[in-house]
Amino acid sequence: MTTRVIGALIVIGIVLCAGPALAQKSLAEVLGRPATPEGQPKTYLEEVMLYGYVENSYVFNLSGASRKKTNALRFYDVDEGYTFNAAEISVKQDSSETRPFGFGVAIAGGEDSQKNHSLGIFRSANDGPPNFRNTPKIDLAEAYATYRIPVGDGLTLKAGKWATLIGYEVYENPKNLNFSRSFLYTLGTPYFHTGLIATYPVASWLSVTAGFTNGWDNADNNNGYLRPTGSFAFTLTKTLNASVNWFVGPEQNRNLDNGRANTRYIVDNTIMYTGIDKLTLAVNFDIAGEEREPTLVAAGVANTHASWGGVAGYASYQWLEAFRTALRLEYFKDADGARNGIRPVPVRSGEDALAA
Numbered sequence: 001m002t003t004r005v006i007g008a009l010i011v012i013g014i015v016l017c018a019g020p021a022l023a024q025k026s027l028a029e030v031l032g033r034p035a036t037p038e039g040q041p042k043t044y045l046e047e048v049m050l051y052g053y054v055e056n057s058y059v060f061n062l063s064g065a066s067r068k069k070t071n072a073l074r075f076y077d078v079d080e081g082y083t084f085n086a087a088e089i090s091v092k093q094d095s096s097e098t099r100p101f102g103f104g105v106a107i108a109g110g111e112d113s114q115k116n117h118s119l120g121i122f123r124s125a126n127d128g129p130p131n132f133r134n135t136p137k138i139d140l141a142e143a144y145a146t147y148r149i150p151v152g153d154g155l156t157l158k159a160g161k162w163a164t165l166i167g168y169e170v171y172e173n174p175k176n177l178n179f180s181r182s183f184l185y186t187l188g189t190p191y192f193h194t195g196l197i198a199t200y201p202v203a204s205w206l207s208v209t210a211g212f213t214n215g216w217d218n219a220d221n222n223n224g225y226l227r228p229t230g231s232f233a234f235t236l237t238k239t240l241n242a243s244v245n246w247f248v249g250p251e252q253n254r255n256l257d258n259g260r261a262n263t264r265y266i267v268d269n270t271i272m273y274t275g276i277d278k279l280t281l282a283v284n285f286d287i288a289g290e291e292r293e294p295t296l297v298a299a300g301v302a303n304t305h306a307s308w309g310g311v312a313g314y315a316s317y318q319w320l321e322a323f324r325t326a327l328r329l330e331y332f333k334d335a336d337g338a339r340n341g342i343r344p345v346p347v348r349s350g351e352d353a354l355a356a
Contacts, residue, residue: 023174024051027091041098048093053174055085055110073340075115076181086110088141088172095148095156102146104162108171113139116171116191118161120220141171141192153201158211161194161219165209165231165245166268168284168312177280177316177324183332184312187339188286189266190216190247193229207233216251216264225250225261239275244268252294262291278318285311293338306338 028045059077090106114137117123127134144160169176169185197211210230214221227249234242245268250261266288273281286309293306310332318324334340
């Protein structure tokens with residue numbers, strides 16, 4: 001059980017698993033098969049990993065943040081009272097030198113799944129944030145195949161739908177330090193992509209990923225453009241990791257951008273340190289923007305280039321195997337209202353201003 005305070009928001013969450021490691025088992029373990037002796041190749045059943053969890057929460061607010069006394073921008077803990085947040089089951093097997101073919105399938109349900117669907121998979125274009133009332137509470141979160149090409153140290157291809165490279169937090173909430181989600185995750189970054197990426201270990205300390213997607217939370221390609229994405233992952237020491245992740249490409253429908261291919265971009269940076277026993281420290285900072293952002297164009301403002309971003313710092317201490325304390329301090333800026341929906345005041349002409 002985790003209890004935390006976010007401003008005046010108090011949330012009690014229960015995750016029915018002791019932690020990500022205990023929620024994941026190989027198919028061989030589930031079937032009661034004996035483990036392969038150390039030094040020998042693992043069996044296929046030992047490489048197929050099963051993962052699952054159930055998550056519930058109770059939220060109440062001591063201040064009147066909105067009509068329902070909760071902050072409507074907090075998509076994942078907006079409902080006051082009891083919420084069935086999520087349940088998930090996944091089956092995954094990574095590509096390896098001995099078994100080049102791999103796969104991953106994750107099925108999720110609950111309030112969280114209603115928020116982070118990709119367009120085209122149980123979600124239509126006429127259903128929008130923050131509540132997505134017309135979207136079902138079940139989702140095919142991931143469905144992909146992988147193949148390891150025996151080139152150098154191994155080039156791994158991944159095709160299908162998969163969790164974004166962007167960000168420190170992930171959609172499987174027990175794998176995050178905090179029960180609540182940051183504004184960077186909720187508002188500032190994509191959740192999933194559908195496409196093809198390739199990953200290659202350039203050195204023992206550097207892995208490079210690059211490829212193309214159908215877009216930002218978009219299983220269907222809404223405008224015909226492919227959007228590049230990629231990552232540079234650094235293993236600086238055994239306890240210090242860093243990554244630079246990026247995504248770029250036009251996200252607007254053709255009828256909105258008039259053939260301009262207005263670009264949306266994000267550069268995401270994460271650093272994590274685990275060199276102190278039982279302590280995890282991390283920082284995540286993003287810079288993002290979009291040319292001729294549709295809501296700014298509709299608002300009639302002079303500068304229609306939207307920009308957003310922020311930084312989040314994390315600290316977690318594992319007191320016991322089943323108990324930890326985790327803190328997050330974050331700052332998110334979206335002055336143009338492109339992500340939080342708070343629109344800027346339109347710029348009026350001189351005559352309108354004089355008349356006013």
